[in-house]
Amino acid sequence: MNDERDVALVVDLDGTLVHTDLLIESAFVLVREQPHKLLRMPGWYRHGKATLKSEIASRADLDVEHLPYNHELLDYLGAEKRRGRRIILATAANQRYAHQVAEHLNLFDDVLASDNQINLSGQNKLDAIRELLGDTPFDYAADHDKDRPIWAGSRQSVLVSASPGTDRWASSQTTVGHRIPRQPGGLRTWVKAMRLYQWSKNILIFVPLLASHELLDGSKVLAACMAFLAYGALASSVYLLNDLLDLGDDRRHPNKRRRPFASGTLPVAQGVLAIPILILIAVVIALFLPPLFGTVLAIYYIATLAYSMGLKRLALVDVLTLAGLYTLRLIAGGAATGIPLSFWLLALSMSLFLSLAMAKRCAELFLMQSGESSAGGRGYASSDLDALRSLGTAAGYTSVVILALYINSPDVTRYYSHPNWIWLLCPVVLYWISRIWLVTMRGQMSDDPIVFAARDNGSRVCMVMGALIMIAAL
Known part of the structure; x- marks a missing residue:
């Protein structure tokens, strides 16, 4: 059985580490500052979601310091970091924003993110994790059904703000190591x-x-x-x-x-x-x-x-x-x-x-x-x-x-x-x-x-x- 400290903890960003979606936020920042760029977004999207994210990120500045971070998750990550675990940020958000968040929090040993060609989501994200870690087991913290392929390839799933349906699937198909509940809404x-x-x-x-x-x-x-x-x-x-x-x-x-x-x-x-x-x-x-x-x-x-x-x-x-x-x-x-x-x-x-x-x-x-x-x-x-x-x-x-x-x-x-x-x-x-x-x-x-x-x-x-x-x- 692996020592817990030898198991990397991989963390998603949108909806998990932060209570928001950086693509949508950055798009609104760009529209607010340069409204005419709204007309160019469909063209960027036709070249792929990675291109859309890259084009927006190159033009829109996000205030990562004041993003709505999941503080309960941050406390959990901090405790795991002090135990000696390797913490990896793996996100479909553009690499510019991902590195800014990682620099601000000073928690992550590695950052995996989308560039101008590859949208790091689903199977692409799992492939990038495998390329980085090889056969080393990892736990994965995320919130959405699109993360199912990564949860399926992980040792344990960490459910963060997951919906009841996602929680039921993860409970039946994976080993759930930790849960952080959703924020109240309604x-x-x-x-x-x-x-x-x-x-x-x-x-x-x-x-x-x-x-x-x-x-x-x-x-x-x-x-x-x-x-x-x-x-x-x-x-x-x-x-x-x-x-x-x-x-x-x-x-x-x-x-x-x-x-x-x-x-x-x-x-x-x-x-x-x-x-x-x-x-x-x-x-x-x-x-x-x-x-x-x-x-x-x-x-x-x-x-x-x-x-x-x-x-x-x-x-x-x-x-x-x-x-x-x-x-x-x-x-x-x-x-x-x-x-x-x-x-x-x-x-x-x-x-x-x-x-x-x-x-x-x-x-x-x-x-x-x-x-x-x-x-x-x-x-x-x-x-x-x-x-x-x-x-x-x-x-x-x-x-x-x-x-x-x-x-x-x-x-x-x-x-x-x-x-x-x-x-x-x-x-x-x-x-x-x-x-x-x-x-x-x-x-x-x-x-x-x-x-x-x-x-x-x-x-x-x-x-x-x-x-x-x-x-x-x-």
């Missing part, structure tokens, strides 16, 4: 990844119904509800895409590093599959609504893609885009229900949402200034905080001026019998805007301001007071 993790709480922003779709006093029109309410769902599904697809594009930045952020894809709780491959499914759901719902709504939905998606791919890294352009995306929700509500939007509503929304977008950015800059976060790919320096605060508060107070001008206009008498009551809205909105900025500058704004408002008791009181004022004005 429905709650997907709810977090899709950011369902952010759907609260889509309540803006109902504003045209409220402003035109059409809440008792059942067909328009149904149309607004369908628009709400379509916008929610499309927005969630964008959130998933954003997370996949921003993995490196998120892992360096004190809060965003806990997001499901950044932390490795959800496989990035599942995110890639979920995105088109959510888009399809949004498109199907939009087919039952007026064509203008579908146009607005398409504009929203194009704008969010542009924001994700580059606009969010351009100072001031980013906050103007965010304000526009908020306003598009109002326009979508009007398009879905057939209710025309007034000049006053659009002017108020752009000014108010610009203030909230700047508050969101100031919250991030506050973290930068306190040393808790890096720039995170944004186009700002921490010294911009004072300027953004001035611009944001000015935009917020301008929205109150627009509200006052609306109250003083002839248009208000079309909908309200006692319009003078609406003047009371001005101090309420002034208080709310001031509260948002006070919380932001105290460093307590940890989320989107609209999402914060939905959870904040002070904001809820303002909403109730606003509703009572509007009822009194009818």
Whole structure:
């Protein structure tokens, strides 16, 4: 019987040593930095998967230090290393990334990886291991069914985050020497990844119904509800895409590093599959609504893609885009229900949402200034905080001026019998805007301001007071 120290321990990388797939991650890094390279990927793939990996790796830099490593596996490997075992990294990932990971961890005696001609997966990987070790027995740590040929040729299998089906096969066909269980996932993790709480922003779709006093029109309410769902599904697809594009930045952020894809709780491959499914759901719902709504939905998606791919890294352009995306929700509500939007509503929304977008950015800059976060790919320096605060508060107070001008206009008498009551809205909105900025500058704004408002008791009181004022004005 072999001394345990004479048996090499061979370790897979994707899904095993790290809770992610380096090919998918590197592809998103490349698309984020050079979007036009997306068009070249099918051509690279036609020459083989090894060529695809090599071409991407030569152009995209991965932050291997902040990858979501399997720390339980690292502890196991460290213990085996101290016992004197030979540890080998054998992966289908490109050799550039494999060597960077090995250098960072300083655990491995040898590295086997894909080059520009051979994709080191399945039988190719087993052949490379045999070429390196000869007839020396080895144990193999991996996670996926594609690793079955290597497990079958090993002395013992080490199951890392294996699915129940893979575990059953390995238990019946191999000797399982060690198990490291899967990370928890499931429905709650997907709810977090899709950011369902952010759907609260889509309540803006109902504003045209409220402003035109059409809440008792059942067909328009149904149309607004369908628009709400379509916008929610499309927005969630964008959130998933954003997370996949921003993995490196998120892992360096004190809060965003806990997001499901950044932390490795959800496989990035599942995110890639979920995105088109959510888009399809949004498109199907939009087919039952007026064509203008579908146009607005398409504009929203194009704008969010542009924001994700580059606009969010351009100072001031980013906050103007965010304000526009908020306003598009109002326009979508009007398009879905057939209710025309007034000049006053659009002017108020752009000014108010610009203030909230700047508050969101100031919250991030506050973290930068306190040393808790890096720039995170944004186009700002921490010294911009004072300027953004001035611009944001000015935009917020301008929205109150627009509200006052609306109250003083002839248009208000079309909908309200006692319009003078609406003047009371001005101090309420002034208080709310001031509260948002006070919380932001105290460093307590940890989320989107609209999402914060939905959870904040002070904001809820303002909403109730606003509703009572509007009822009194009818």
